[in-house]
Amino acid sequence: MIHVRELTKSYADLRRGSFVAVDSISFDAAPGQIYGLLGPNGAGKTTALRILSTMLQPTSGTATINGYDVLTQPALVRRQIGYVSMNTAVYDRMTAWEMVEYFGRLYGIEAENLCERMETIFERLQMNEIRNLLGAKMSTGMKQKVSIARAIVHDPPVLIFDEATSGLDVLVARALLKTVMELREQGKCIVFSTHIMREVERLCDRIAILHRGHILAEGTLSELAERHNESDLEELFFRLISEHDEKQHGLLATVL
Amino acid sequence: MKWANVKWIYLREVRDQLRDRRTLFTIAVLPVLLYPLLGMTFLQVAQFSREHTTPVLVLGANSLPETPRLLHEQKFDTNFASERDAKLLELTIESGLPERVALEDLPAWAEQQIQEGTYDAVIYFPDEFAQKLNDFRARMQQEHSADEAARPETAEEAIPEPELFVNTANDKSRMARDRVDSVLSRWRDSIVVDNLRDRRIPSVATKPFKVVSTDVARERSRRAAVWSKILPFIVLIWALTGAFYPAIDLCAGEKERGTLETLLCSPAERSEIAWGKLLTIMTFSMATSVLNLLSMGMTGAFVVSRIAMLGGDATTKLAIGTPPATAVFWLLLALLPLSALFSAVSLAIAAFAKSSKEGQYYLMPVLMITLPLMMLPMMPTTELDLGMSLIPVAGVMLLLQSLIEGQYLEVARYILPVMGVTLLCCLLAMRWAIDQFNKESVLFRESEQWGLGIWLRSMVRDRRETPSLAAALMCGVLLLLIRFFASFMFAMPTTWEGFAMSTVISLVAFIAVPAIMMSMLLARSPTKTLLLRSARLDATAMAALLALTLHPANVAMGVLVQKVYPYSTDILEQLKAFESVINGAPNLWVLLLVLAVTPAICEEIAFRGFILSGMRHMGHKWVAILVTSVFFGAAHMILQQSLTACVVGMVLGYLAVQTGSLLPSIAYHLTHNSLSMVMAICVPKLIEAYPGLSFLFSDGETGTLYQWPAIAVGAVLALGILNWFRNLPYEHTKEESLQEALDHQSAGLPVKS
Known part of the structure; x- marks a missing residue:
């Protein structure tokens, strides 16, 4: 469903020259699977997911979603995905219903079908109380629900969640994770990025540990535990990151 | 590009703007309040200048001649002052100089009185003013009867000189000068007439010829000429302002609020987003302009009618009155392409700006470029010709002037180049705006420390195969x-x-x-x-x-x-x-x-x-x-x-x-x-x-x-x-x-x- 090959993104930077945010990463995610991207802040998770959602163009490498290329067929890719990120806000001056309806319209869904589908979604996400509430008056949790409703209104085969639980309290975060699991049950292919180990452990079928633009390890939780001889994910994560940093410093030391 | 998506984006943006109090204030409330407020202030000023009483001190009243009589019952005689002036000029009359004030100290004393606000003007008739007037008259008589050779030159010093002290830096005092001046000059004219009568010369002798000025312009075209210069300018300024602020809110504002990324990950294409936003901006640009025009027109008509009611001749003096209906029609028609152009330019600039604050900084440069283009057609020597018609904005304004003045032949000659250039500019600006929406460096621009040295170094260091x-x-x-x-x-x-x-x-x-x-x-x-x-x-x-x-x-x-x-x-x-x-x-x-x-x-x-x-x-x-x-x-x-x-x-x-x-x-x-x-x-x-x-x-x-x-x-x-x-x-x-x-x-x- 999602195939990422040697994906690289570098930015021009006045001081440092070019800055590589994502460095030649490759992974695959299948339907009915939650693929976790685990990494500290600045690891390149958001950049990678922005490329998958066609908001950024890769410098090199390819990524296809449901067979469509993110670089050359962005409009088609966007029809295949629902994207929820800490950067995708809801409109302040629109109610929950209006906002979801608006995006449904942009996906070209007929008015009748759209209404039916929205009723189901609002029911499932328990959003009926906030149906007529303006975005400006919503709590963070309510806004997140609206974002999810907006992302699934067109029933896309692929869903991308970028740090979707950041800033949410435990109850709301838990509800969100439950929704994500339900979406997996429906056979969606889900990419879920986070820096919280517990979420990955509870949710993800496969994970990639991302650090400074590189994938340090990739596989199912048990595969990783076996390969690195470490059953605790947090320990594994720290070990991989510090090993990588030491290696980098070592290399730099030989250069200097 | 799907027009259905453009429509949904347009409808959402318009609704969003209408729910925003700031936008509503700028496009609707401000014009509705602004012009009546200005009009009221104008009326107040007019009323003030009409009804304000002017305290004037007349010194040396004893020296005034018996005839023609200047003062009558503590007022200027109504032969020389209109009834209103006579009423509003409150005279304090002293027979000679004030006590303990010598003649040489009079200017300083008068200055002080005006400064303190006791009087708005002081007139001083010197001693023997009436005597001197009589002497002057006698001497003229003499000159008239004497031989050509023996005629003495009338010495300048023989002419009596009353003094008027005013402070032109003070509005009230300036008004006092105008009123007193007009009374004194009528009084002087009357003395001239008397003098001439004494010498049996008819009073018409002072007017050997009279210029008869006939304005060949019909009233309608006179009004059109005035409006054709004023209206387009006002309408365009508002069209630009009305485009700029919504544009900033729709692009830079959305970037700040994080909703632009939400929209960008929807299936709407960048061009659809740009068009939807452009149409919204155009709607608000035109609405602002039209509302301003309406409010200004209504206030203007009201003010003119009030001034006419007060007895002034403002309408004839200003040669205005309400603009002809055809002028308004042509104006609205020309507003369409120009507001499209302004909207597209504003959209591109606003899409480039990272924040609303940054967007506002760009308004000044835009005005600096647009204003000369709008001022150019207002210059008296500028006329619609092929060269002018190829200049964006200025061409449309000149075309509009010709339309309002009813010169349809000129219009027919230049409408194609003018519209062609405007359309081309619109398309280029739109292309630029869409490009801005396609550039990730613009959409996800982070603030970066910029220095000329660092930039030049980075250009050499990060150079690619081609520049x-x-x-x-x-x-x-x-x-x-x-x-x-x-x-x-x-x-x-x-x-x-x-x-x-x-x-x-x-x-x-x-x-x-x-x-x-x-x-x-x-x-x-x-x-x-x-x-x-x-x-x-x-x-x-x-x-x-x-x-x-x-x-x-x-x-x-x-x-x-x-x-x-x-x-x-x-x-x-x-x-x-x-x-x-x-x-x-x-x-x-x-x-x-x-x-x-x-x-x-x-x-x-x-x-x-x-x-x-x-x-x-x-x-x-x-x-x-x-x-x-x-x-x-x-x-x-x-x-x-x-x-x-x-x-x-x-x-x-x-x-x-x-x-x-x-x-x-x-x-x-x-x-x-x-x-x-x-x-x-x-x-x-x-x-x-x-x-x-x-x-x-x-x-x-x-x-x-x-x-x-x-x-x-x-x-x-x-x-x-x-x-x-x-x-x-x-x-x-x-x-x-x-x-x-x-x-x-x-x-x-x-x-x-």
């Missing part, structure tokens, strides 16, 4: 600046040797060398940048042939440009000097070396080499060619030459892109310049020798021209050759390939619901 867009722009601007300053520093040489030397040096040193140096510094592959690779021989030959076949059309275009924008006398003199210098050339070959070979090589290296290679990173080959040609045209300094050079530049750029080599462009440039030289120097002699050639050439006012059949045949052949170039496989840049792929991605999929 970046920024490097190309920098080169273009640099060449123009060098050219501009060099034209001031070096005077036009008067001898052929001096001319040849300065031309070759300036082309090599100021055009070719900077471009070559920049390509070595700012590109990893200077040869690829400057397209220094061999071309197919047939392509080079075809380019030369193209120059030959297009030359008649080029010459005709030059003549047309000169008709639209005639040379100024200064330029004509320069051209004459240039001609006489050229005639000093030893032979044609040297002339061609200096004016055809050298520019062909140097200018092609700079423009089709460095600048075009950089511009092609934009991803649109035609835009790259156009921008390069604009630089090429601008480098020719003289407007008329710039316009033709710009068009020739398009062909040169096309050849460079299609062949990937500089040789065909050089061949075209060389042939083109050579033909122009040969036309100017050899063809007249040839026609003289072989009159049969006149089927090809004709003698025009501006030199030798081609005949129409030659132009037509040449153009047809040129089209064929251009088609041959079109079929050449050309090398795309990475950006151009991506753009093509994006343009060709299939339109959509069956929608799942």
Whole structure:
């Protein structure tokens, strides 16, 4: 469903020259699977997911979603995905219903079908109380629900969640994770990025540990535990990151 | 592009703006309140000046003559003051000077009284004023009866001088001066009449003739003339302001609030988003303008009627009154294209801005560029002609003026160029706006510390095979600046040797060398940048042939440009000097070396080499060619030459892109310049020798021209050759390939619901 090959993104930077945010990463995610991207802040998770959602163009490498290329067929890719990120806000001056309806319209869904589908979604996400509430008056949790409703209104085969639980309290975060699991049950292919180990452990079928633009390890939780001889994910994560940093410093030391 | 999506985006944005109190305040509340408030203030001022009483001190009333009587019952006599003035001028009358004030201290004392506000004006009639008046009258009598020879000159000092003290820096005092002045001058006129009557001269003697002024303008056209200058300006200023603020909220504001990313990950295409937002901005721009117009019109009508009611003659004085209905109709019609243009420009700027605050900074530069274009048509000497009609904004305003004044013939003549230019500007601005939405560097711009040193260093360090867009722009601007300053520093040489030397040096040193140096510094592959690779021989030959076949059309275009924008006398003199210098050339070959070979090589290296290679990173080959040609045209300094050079530049750029080599462009440039030289120097002699050639050439006012059949045949052949170039496989840049792929991605999929 999602195939990422040697994906690289570098930015021009006045001081440092070019800055590589994502460095030649490759992974695959299948339907009915939650693929976790685990990494500290600045690891390149958001950049990678922005490329998958066609908001950024890769410098090199390819990524296809449901067979469509993110670089050359962005409009088609966007029809295949629902994207929820800490950067995708809801409109302040629109109610929950209006906002979801608006995006449904942009996906070209007929008015009748759209209404039916929205009723189901609002029911499932328990959003009926906030149906007529303006975005400006919503709590963070309510806004997140609206974002999810907006992302699934067109029933896309692929869903991308970028740090979707950041800033949410435990109850709301838990509800969100439950929704994500339900979406997996429906056979969606889900990419879920986070820096919280517990979420990955509870949710993800496969994970990639991302650090400074590189994938340090990739596989199912048990595969990783076996390969690195470490059953605790947090320990594994720290070990991989510090090993990588030491290696980098070592290399730099030989250069200097 | 799906118009349904544009519609949904438009509807959402309009609703969103209408729910925003700030927008509503700017577009609806402000105009509705502003004009009545201004009108009320104006009325208050008018009322004040009408009803404010003016305390005036009259000193030396005892010296006033009995007749004609100036004062009557503590007031000015109503023979000399209108009833209102007599009522409003509150007089304090003293028979002589105030106590303990000497005559020489009077000015200082009067100044103090006015400063303290006790009086607004002080009039002093000196001692024996009446006596002096009588003396003056007697002396005139004497002069009248005396012989011509014995007539004494009336001494200046014999004329009595009452003094009026006022403070013109004080509004009330100035008003007092006007009122007292008018009373005193009427009183003086009456004394003159009395004097004349004494000498039995009829009073009409003071008016030996009377100017009868008749305004031939009908009342309606007089009103139209005033409104045609004021209305477009006001409407356009509001159209611009009304576009700018919603644009900032719709783009920079959405970036700040994080909702732009939400919209960008929806299936709506960037162009659909841009169009939806553009239409919203246009709606608000027009609404602001119309509301301002309505509010201003209604307040204006009310104020004028009130002033008329107060008894003033403001309507006739100001020659206004309500604008004619047709004026308003034409105005609304012209508002459409202009508000589209302003909206597109505002949209592009607002899309570029990172935050609302940054967006607001850009308003001033936009106004600085637009205001002169709006002021130009208001200047008394500016008239609608072909040249003016090609200037954006100014052309539409002039067209509008003609429409309001009812000069429909003029309008019919220029409507096509005006609308063409406006439409072109709209499309370019829209293209720019859509490009902004496509650029990730614009959409996800982080603030970065910027310094000229760091930037220049990064340009060298991060250089790619061919120069970046920024490097190309920098080169273009640099060449123009060098050219501009060099034209001031070096005077036009008067001898052929001096001319040849300065031309070759300036082309090599100021055009070719900077471009070559920049390509070595700012590109990893200077040869690829400057397209220094061999071309197919047939392509080079075809380019030369193209120059030959297009030359008649080029010459005709030059003549047309000169008709639209005639040379100024200064330029004509320069051209004459240039001609006489050229005639000093030893032979044609040297002339061609200096004016055809050298520019062909140097200018092609700079423009089709460095600048075009950089511009092609934009991803649109035609835009790259156009921008390069604009630089090429601008480098020719003289407007008329710039316009033709710009068009020739398009062909040169096309050849460079299609062949990937500089040789065909050089061949075209060389042939083109050579033909122009040969036309100017050899063809007249040839026609003289072989009159049969006149089927090809004709003698025009501006030199030798081609005949129409030659132009037509040449153009047809040129089209064929251009088609041959079109079929050449050309090398795309990475950006151009991506753009093509994006343009060709299939339109959509069956929608799942």
